[in-house]
Amino acid sequence: MARTSQPLRPRGSLRGSPTLRLRVGFVLIAMVLSVFGARLVQLQGIDPGSYAAMAAAEGMVNVVLPAERGNILDRNGEPLADSIDGLMVVADPYMTVDQAPEIAKFLAQRLNVDYFTTLQRLRARTANGDYSRFQYIARRVPSTLASDVVTAAAKRGFEGIATRRDPVRDYPAADVAANLIGFLGTDEPLAGLERTFNKQLAGRDGSARYEVGAGNVIPLGQNTVTDAVNGTDLHTTIDRDLQWYTQRVMRQTVEDAQADSGVAVIMDSKTGELLALADYPTFDANAPLESPKKDLGSRAMQDVYEPGSVEKVLTLSALIDAGKVTDRTKLRVPGSLSRQDRVIHDWWAHGLIHLTLAGVVAQSSNIGTVLATDKFKPGQLRSYLSKFGLGQKTNVGVRGETSGLLPDPSQWTHQTQDRVAFGQSVSVNAVQMTAAINTIANSGVRVSPSLIEGTATTADGDVVGTDTTTTRRVVSEDAAHQMMLMMERVIDPEVGVAPGAAVPGYRVAGKTGTAQRVGAQCGCYDGTFTVSFAGFAPADDPRFTIYVVVQNPRNGGGGGSVAGPAFAKMMSYALRRYAVPPTGTRPSRLPIVW
Amino acid sequence: MSSPAVQIRSRVPRFADAAIARARLTVVPRRRVRAARVPFVTLVSLLLLGGVVGLLLFNTSMQQASFASTALEEQAANLTARKQTLQMEVEKLRDPQHVAADAQALGMVLAGPPAYLNLSDGSVTGDPMPATPDNRLRVYAAPPVKPPSIDPRPIHKIVQPQEGILPGTTDPSADTGAGSPANTRSTGTNDSHKNQQSHRQHQNQH
Numbered sequence: 001m002a003r004t005s006q007p008l009r010p011r012g013s014l015r016g017s018p019t020l021r022l023r024v025g026f027v028l029i030a031m032v033l034s035v036f037g038a039r040l041v042q043l044q045g046i047d048p049g050s051y052a053a054m055a056a057a058e059g060m061v062n063v064v065l066p067a068e069r070g071n072i073l074d075r076n077g078e079p080l081a082d083s084i085d086g087l088m089v090v091a092d093p094y095m096t097v098d099q100a101p102e103i104a105k106f107l108a109q110r111l112n113v114d115y116f117t118t119l120q121r122l123r124a125r126t127a128n129g130d131y132s133r134f135q136y137i138a139r140r141v142p143s144t145l146a147s148d149v150v151t152a153a154a155k156r157g158f159e160g161i162a163t164r165r166d167p168v169r170d171y172p173a174a175d176v177a178a179n180l181i182g183f184l185g186t187d188e189p190l191a192g193l194e195r196t197f198n199k200q201l202a203g204r205d206g207s208a209r210y211e212v213g214a215g216n217v218i219p220l221g222q223n224t225v226t227d228a229v230n231g232t233d234l235h236t237t238i239d240r241d242l243q244w245y246t247q248r249v250m251r252q253t254v255e256d257a258q259a260d261s262g263v264a265v266i267m268d269s270k271t272g273e274l275l276a277l278a279d280y281p282t283f284d285a286n287a288p289l290e291s292p293k294k295d296l297g298s299r300a301m302q303d304v305y306e307p308g309s310v311e312k313v314l315t316l317s318a319l320i321d322a323g324k325v326t327d328r329t330k331l332r333v334p335g336s337l338s339r340q341d342r343v344i345h346d347w348w349a350h351g352l353i354h355l356t357l358a359g360v361v362a363q364s365s366n367i368g369t370v371l372a373t374d375k376f377k378p379g380q381l382r383s384y385l386s387k388f389g390l391g392q393k394t395n396v397g398v399r400g401e402t403s404g405l406l407p408d409p410s411q412w413t414h415q416t417q418d419r420v421a422f423g424q425s426v427s428v429n430a431v432q433m434t435a436a437i438n439t440i441a442n443s444g445v446r447v448s449p450s451l452i453e454g455t456a457t458t459a460d461g462d463v464v465g466t467d468t469t470t471t472r473r474v475v476s477e478d479a480a481h482q483m484m485l486m487m488e489r490v491i492d493p494e495v496g497v498a499p500g501a502a503v504p505g506y507r508v509a510g511k512t513g514t515a516q517r518v519g520a521q522c523g524c525y526d527g528t529f530t531v532s533f534a535g536f537a538p539a540d541d542p543r544f545t546i547y548v549v550v551q552n553p554r555n556g557g558g559g560g561s562v563a564g565p566a567f568a569k570m571m572s573y574a575l576r577r578y579a580v581p582p583t584g585t586r587p588s589r590l591p592i593v594w
Numbered sequence: 595m596s597s598p599a600v601q602i603r604s605r606v607p608r609f610a611d612a613a614i615a616r617a618r619l620t621v622v623p624r625r626r627v628r629a630a631r632v633p634f635v636t637l638v639s640l641l642l643l644g645g646v647v648g649l650l651l652f653n654t655s656m657q658q659a660s661f662a663s664t665a666l667e668e669q670a671a672n673l674t675a676r677k678q679t680l681q682m683e684v685e686k687l688r689d690p691q692h693v694a695a696d697a698q699a700l701g702m703v704l705a706g707p708p709a710y711l712n713l714s715d716g717s718v719t720g721d722p723m724p725a726t727p728d729n730r731l732r733v734y735a736a737p738p739v740k741p742p743s744i745d746p747r748p749i750h751k752i753v754q755p756q757e758g759i760l761p762g763t764t765d766p767s768a769d770t771g772a773g774s775p776a777n778t779r780s781t782g783t784n785d786s787h788k789n790q791q792s793h794r795q796h797q798n799q800h
Contacts, residue, residue, distance in 0.1 A: 143679070170685070172682070173691065245690075
């Protein structure tokens with residue numbers, strides 16, 4: 001048994017001595033600890049901030065608390081524009097691409113969006129060829145509909161469709177006062193009062209920052225909230241129903257006359273508040289892009305035109321106020337009148353006729369007006385017209401208002417005065433002219449027009465509104481009264497030119513206008529006309545002043561036949577709506593000839 | 595100063611000396627009373643446990659409230675959205691255009707000038723007129739005018755009936771009353787077909 005002569009080493013000794021084992025153990029421990037140490041240095045030494053931020057961001061939620069946009073209301077608190085909660089439906093093409101046709105079909109049916117556009121978006125790729133992670137499917141969807149659709153989509157197993165907040169601006173009355181109110185673009189207001197008073201309407205968004213766990217706020221976690229400041233409502237002086245009616249009458253008038261466009265203004269005679277300011281053609285504020293761009297503004301405020309004979313009211317009342325004439329002044333009116341640069345005609349052919357000043361108004365004689373205007377001292381007419389508000393903005397709060405064109409004193413020649421006397425060579429906007437005519441209705445005191453109830457500050461920093469209304473006397477009460485009596489003769493079916501403007505049962509004072517119109521192309525009178533009618537009722541205690549202007553009627557009508565009946569409809573409706581009883585007095589019987 | 599005390603001591607009888615000596619104050623050995631530890635430890639443990647459990651319960655209830663608030667907030671948001679959507683629908687229905695269109699569909703027209711009754715003196719002013727179909731307001735825009743190429747003028751062709759045939763019948767046999775109703779109908783169809791054809795021809799010529 002030589003093999004067994006040497007004793008075998010005990011098995012345990014293979015693991016070496018305790019000292020060796022300890023050393024190996026220490027080395028291992030040291031290695032592990034040094035890894036920990038290195039990691040510690042990496043975390044705490046190199047970039048501690050970003051890790052702390054990551055830790056904090058985990059479960060931390062930042063949300064914008066959106067401010068609610070203020071409503072735009074009419075004088076009775078009816079909404080012309082209001083905001084409702086809405087959602088946008090968005091897709092993640094990375095997740096939707098596999099089921100794109102099915103999802104597109106579903107969304108096209110439920111959200112009324114275009115199938116092919118939606119399909120493309122559900123498969124959209126970014127510039128570098130990856131699938132996009134965010135695509136709009138539909139914007140400004142009422143939230144109930146949007147959440148219903150997303151829930152239904154989830155139920156059918158469609159993934160990658162979600163909603164985000166997206167407030168909807170709704171214009172319940174569609175085209176009513178749309179030209180004034182304007183509209184919102186995708187993210188900011190683009191026109192009208194929406195834009196002018198955006199600062200007041202928009203409010204200020206708030207924010208909230210809190211920790212969530214499984215979708216719930218952690219009660220004792222970090223939580224900071226800055227409340228949103230909601231926008232303030234804008235109250236206008238518009239009467240929604242009256243505005244609607246005025247717009248419909250205006251549309252019918254423009255359509256029937258085959259005209260280019262039309263404007264109607266209804267003003268409260270005493271306060272200068274604009275109850276209606278109608279434009280045609282107009283647009284649907286809920287879908288502004290479906291209408292041509294030129295119809296999106298307010299023609300009543302932004303377009304100038306020559307008022308024509310309606311302006312005679314201002315000229316003649318100024319003459320009476322200056323003590324040059326009375327309503328019974330006798331004039332010899334020839335068939336034509338040669339002035340330095342041109343011959344002035346009347347709208348109807350006549351020989352020498354004997355008209356009183358009332359007859360000049362009732363028959364709308366240019367020649368008679370020019371003859372009477374000769375009595376003015378130099379500069380007097382212009383100063384009166386300026387006091388009537390011509391050539392100055394009304395500043396009611398509509399963007400881009402034109403100030404009109406009253407010739408400068410340096411260009412004010414005798415020939416200019418002749419033409420200005422009957423409303424040519426002078427340009428106005430419709431509200432300006434309404435306020436000027438309203439001066440006669442308001443016993444010779446011009447009250448500045450207003451569109452905003454109370455006060456509001458425009459984007460330019462002007463404060464406008466009924467609280468800033470100013471009044472100034474332009475002509476004496478007696479002059480205004482005489483003018484009113486002459487204007488009543490215009491409506492008379494026997495002697496006047498506009499019997500169609502009569503309102504049964506009421507005394508109405510008014511004046512027609514048929515002006516030569518400056519064409520857009522040539523910058524000269526191009527043979528088209530602006531026909532208009534301005535008036536107020538009841539004549540002896542006026543409540544409303546209405547001004548109707550129709551541009552370029554092609555049916556051969558004038559102020560009396562086109563604008564007059566429209567005036568009568570609006571006036572009749574307004575008087576009925578505000579329950580204004582007839583005064584019951586007898587209309588004027590001023591003689592028109594002598 | 596100490597004289598009264600001395601006087602008292604001197605008055606004390608001698609026999610009390612021993613008792614006095616015994617009554618002298620001596621240092622009393624400290625008496626250690628060990629409070630029972632168990633109730634205190636129990637109390638502290640209970641307080642601690644109660645605190646922890648209370649805190650836990652409080653936390654749980656707050657968490658519970660947070661769940662409830664999340665659910666209720668969601669419900670409130672949904673209901674607000676619903677309310678606003680309904681409000682929008684109401685506003686759409688109250689739109690003057692909508693009301694006017696519905697009223698006209700019912701055959702209503704705008705009122706004419708009214709009469710005013712003055713209650714103070716019983717007088718009647720105004721010039722009342724009944725509402726007539728002329729008061730009808732055009733609520734919708736007139737349809738756009740189509741160019742003549744799309745909308746040709748209708749062609750009216752006046753055909754003189756032949757001698758001896760009643761107007762409205764083309765078949766002389768119908769005059770006799772022998773034609774069955776079915777026969778008449780088919781004749782009529784043929785007739786209108788012919789008319790259409792002639793109309794089409796006319797259009798082509800046009």
